[in-house]
Amino acid sequence: MATLKLKTKINQLVGEVTIPGDKSISHRSVMFGSIAHGETSVTNFLPGDDCLSTISCFRKLGVTIEESDGQLRIIGKGFEGLTEPTEVLDVGNSGTTIRLLMGILAGRPFYSSLVGDASIGKRPMTRVTVPLSKMGAKLDGRKNGDFTPISIRGGQLQPIQYELPVASAQVKSALILAGLQADGVSTIIEPAETRDHTERMIRQFGGEIIKDNQTIRVKGGQKLTASTIHVPGDISSAAFFLVAGAIIPGSEIVLKNVGLNPTRTGIIEVMQKMGADLEIVQVENNNFEPAGDLIIKTSNLKGTVVEGSLIPKLIDEIPIIALLATQAEGTTIIKDAEELKVKETNRIDTVVQELKTLGADIEATEDGMIIHGKSKLSGGEVSSHGDHRIGMMLAIASLLCQNAVELEHPEAISVSYPNFFDHLNSLIQ
Ligand code: S3P
Numbered sequence: 001m002a003t004l005k006l007k008t009k010i011n012q013l014v015g016e017v018t019i020p021g022d023k024s025i026s027h028r029s030v031m032f033g034s035i036a037h038g039e040t041s042v043t044n045f046l047p048g049d050d051c052l053s054t055i056s057c058f059r060k061l062g063v064t065i066e067e068s069d070g071q072l073r074i075i076g077k078g079f080e081g082l083t084e085p086t087e088v089l090d091v092g093n094s095g096t097t098i099r100l101l102m103g104i105l106a107g108r109p110f111y112s113s114l115v116g117d118a119s120i121g122k123r124p125m126t127r128v129t130v131p132l133s134k135m136g137a138k139l140d141g142r143k144n145g146d147f148t149p150i151s152i153r154g155g156q157l158q159p160i161q162y163e164l165p166v167a168s169a170q171v172k173s174a175l176i177l178a179g180l181q182a183d184g185v186s187t188i189i190e191p192a193e194t195r196d197h198t199e200r201m202i203r204q205f206g207g208e209i210i211k212d213n214q215t216i217r218v219k220g221g222q223k224l225t226a227s228t229i230h231v232p233g234d235i236s237s238a239a240f241f242l243v244a245g246a247i248i249p250g251s252e253i254v255l256k257n258v259g260l261n262p263t264r265t266g267i268i269e270v271m272q273k274m275g276a277d278l279e280i281v282q283v284e285n286n287n288f289e290p291a292g293d294l295i296i297k298t299s300n301l302k303g304t305v306v307e308g309s310l311i312p313k314l315i316d317e318i319p320i321i322a323l324l325a326t327q328a329e330g331t332t333i334i335k336d337a338e339e340l341k342v343k344e345t346n347r348i349d350t351v352v353q354e355l356k357t358l359g360a361d362i363e364a365t366e367d368g369m370i371i372h373g374k375s376k377l378s379g380g381e382v383s384s385h386g387d388h389r390i391g392m393m394l395a396i397a398s399l400l401c402q403n404a405v406e407l408e409h410p411e412a413i414s415v416s417y418p419n420f421f422d423h424l425n426s427l428i429q
Contacts, residue, residue, distance in 0.1 A: 004410040006398035008379060012250035012298075013399075013427040017241055019233030021046035021070065022259045023416050024169070024197050025289060027096045029229045030054045031177070032201045033074030034063040034082070035104065038226030042072035044257075045231055049415045053092035057101060060085040061112075076226055079181055084110035088149070091116040093344060093386075093415050095123055096170055098148070100198075102128050103174030106137035107181030108154040115149045119344050119386060125150055127166060128174045135160050135178055135186075159184035159220060166339065167312045169194035172216065176202070176209070182220035190214045192309045195263045197289070204229065204288040232259035232291035236389075237417050239267050239317045241427070244396045245296035246276045247327040253427060255294040266314030268294075270321060274301045274328055303330035303373060311336050316343075318368075319351045319393040325371035326360040327400070334368035344387040344415075354382045354390060358397055358405070379403030388415035395424065 026046040031054065033040030045051065047070060055065050055072075062083035064075040082104070089112060091097040098114055102125075105112050129145040135157040141150040159182040164171055172190055176198050179186030193214055202209045205224040210217040238258045245253040260283060271278050276299040283292035303325060306314070314321065318340060325332035340347040352364040355371075359378040362371045379401040384391030391413045398405035413420050 002408065004407045006395055006405040006407050007428060008398050008401040008403070008405055010248065010399045010428050012429045013244055013248050014252055014429050015427045016254040016256060017423045017427065018256040019238045019258050020417060020419065021231035022234040023048060023050060023236065024096060024195060025231045025259070026051040027054045027094070027100065028197050028201045029072065029231060030058055030065065030074065031100055031104065032205050032224065033072065033226065033229070034058045034061070034076050035079050036076040036205045036224040036226045037078050038076060040074045040076060040226040040229065042074070042229045042231065043070065045070045045072050046234065046416070048418055049092055050094035050097065053090065053094045054097045057089040057091065057097060060087055060089055078223065079104070079107060082108055085112050088113045088115050091120060093117050093119055095120065098125070098150070099128050099170040099174050100177060102132060102139065102150065102152060103177035105152045106132040106135060106139070106154045106178045107157050111151070111153050113149055113151045121148050123342055127168065127171050131160060131162050131175055132178055135182060137178070157182040157220070159186040161187045163189045164191060167192040167194050168339070169198070169312070173198040176216065176218050179218040180207070180220060180222060185217055185219050188216045190216070192312050193263060194312045195261065197261070200288050230287055232287065232289050233257040234416070235259050235264050235267065236316045238294065239320050240392045240396050240420070241423070242267065242271060242278065242294065242296050243320045243324045244399065246271065246278070246299040246301065247324060248399055249298055251296070251298045253296050255296070257291055258294050260290045260292050263313055266310050267317040267321065269310065270304060270306055270314060271324070274304050274324070275299055276301060301328035303328045303332040303371070306332070306334045307336045315339060316389060319347055319389050320396065322351045322355060322362065322369060322371055323393050323397050326355060326362065326373050326375045326377070328373040330373060332371045332373070335365065337368040338366070340368070345385045345390060347387070347390070350385045350387060350390050351393070354394055355397065357382050358401060377401045379405045381406045381408070383408035384410060384412045386412045388412045388417065392417065392420055395421070
């Protein structure tokens with residue numbers, strides 16, 4: 001399917017959506033199930049393309065993984081149970097798969113080669129290959145190890161003391177996974193707090209990790225034991241319906257089972273600051289990751305500034321926050337978000353270009369964007385550019401458009417939310 005005619009000028013969104021499993025946690029459930037000892041079971045796994053790429057890579061590394069209907073059974077044999085792959089490991093579109101996998105493979109005494117799609121081929125990898133090389137692994141790739149294909153010859157690792165140059169959970173996690181295999185204690189310092197799913201997973205699999213503000217310490221040689229994992233819904237997926245409910249007149253949407261890990265809830269903070277009628281109900285704190293239900297109603301919104309240490313807590317939600325800002329009174333400034341340039345697409349460029357096409361008043365800056373609201377959205381031909389979050393943001397934007405909207409490359413959406421359009425259509429009255 002090359003293009004899709006999107007629904008426009010709809011009346012209201014009313015109903016309930018159960019949000020599918022969290023992408024970051026689903027990836028990690030496969031990885032930790034594979035490097036632990038014993039049989040791990042996972043429920044509410046996200047069967048999106050990215051997480052299926054992770055399963056496929058671990059199968060090529062010799063791990064038995066059964067998957068059906070969002071349930072996984074993983075037979076882990078420890079780090080030492082991973083075997084040299086006879087084929088290249090294809091991560092598809094997934095940055096989390098490639099970067100975390102590098103951390104695991106750095107400590108394995110064999111050769112492997114990692115490739116991905118055209119988007120992965122443009123994303124920087126020296127942020128991981130450089131510190132892993134310092135630990136003693138041999139990594140290489142195009143342009144001095146910065147781009148795929150990446151080759152790895154792993155081996156015994158030295159611990160590392162490393163200050164991350166960027167606030168990235170993927171880089172932090174790669175170093176933690178390598179640190180688990182090193183000869184001693186590794187210390188990783190992050191410039192701002194990022195999602196802590198890897199740290200929580202280690203504890204859930206019986207391991208130890210110490211976190212003191214932004215300093216993380218992990219000891220090598222720990223034996224992880226199999227666990228039972230229930231993946232909460234993905235707040236990054238819920239974000240599309242949170243914004244849709246807030247900007248479409250006459251709406252009321254209940255979002256069930258949304259992960260509420262405080263390192264991920266920046267979108268809630270921003271929406272509340274902008275005046276959204278957003279309520280958190282039924283918070284469940286018994287799992288290793290908190291979750292709850294959210295209720296969003298049509299809201300009177302005002303512009304805001306999104307910056308600083310809040311950015312890593314909502315980095316994936318910036319495309320949909322940009323749309324939200326087009327429907328808020330006044331100016332919204334998003335800054336300190338240069339990392340957007342190295343996501344699945346350059347999301348400063350793709351967000352600004354596509355929202356402009358629809359009639360928004362938005363301009364790019366060096367580290368973010370400036371949006372003036374409220375704009376009437378018209379319509380036109382837009383593209384996801386192969387980026388799932390740009391595709392979903394445009395599908396929500398089109399609901400407000402007065403003229404026809406055609407979306408190029410809607411298939412990208414299955415990377416993180418395969419049943420997105422079913423859920424959206426179920427809410428349209
Ligand atoms: C992720 C970390 C973030 C995020 C990505 C998922 C993770 O990337 O944007 O979608 O699962 O660790 P960075 O680490 O590059 O910021």
